[in-house]
Amino acid sequence: MKKNIFFVSLLMLLTQLANAQPADYKAVFDLTSKDSMNQQSVLRELGLIKQANPDAMLEVVIYGQGLDLVTAGKSTRAADIRELLMDKNISFKVCAMAMKHQNVDKSQLLPGVEVVPDAIYEIISKQHEGWGYIKVAR
Numbered sequence: 001m002k003k004n005i006f007f008v009s010l011l012m013l014l015t016q017l018a019n020a021q022p023a024d025y026k027a028v029f030d031l032t033s034k035d036s037m038n039q040q041s042v043l044r045e046l047g048l049i050k051q052a053n054p055d056a057m058l059e060v061v062i063y064g065q066g067l068d069l070v071t072a073g074k075s076t077r078a079a080d081i082r083e084l085l086m087d088k089n090i091s092f093k094v095c096a097m098a099m100k101h102q103n104v105d106k107s108q109l110l111p112g113v114e115v116v117p118d119a120i121y122e123i124i125s126k127q128h129e130g131w132g133y134i135k136v137a138r
Contacts, residue, residue: 032064
């Protein structure tokens, strides 16, 4: 009798483990820095995370002084960003208000970079959806 209970319990546990879905990996990066080391750091982290978890959903929200990273003619990492944007689960989003303050037009952004009305609202919305938050700074 005890053997049967043990085997039934073990079978139930194995069934639950087999049906368990891995937790979604979602992270939003907050980038406001013009510093090339910070910009390089966020791009490196995106690559490392995707290596470890190819299904990870990653978003970089850029505002303040960070706009140069995704502005054509100013970005020193344009090729890296183009490569990262080939992954459907990676996105770069820029604050429309920051663009307005810095006189940057959407046509000046690297292809694939999206515009959001408010960067802070975008970040908070992602956090409400269960995304992890990472401030990019050194």
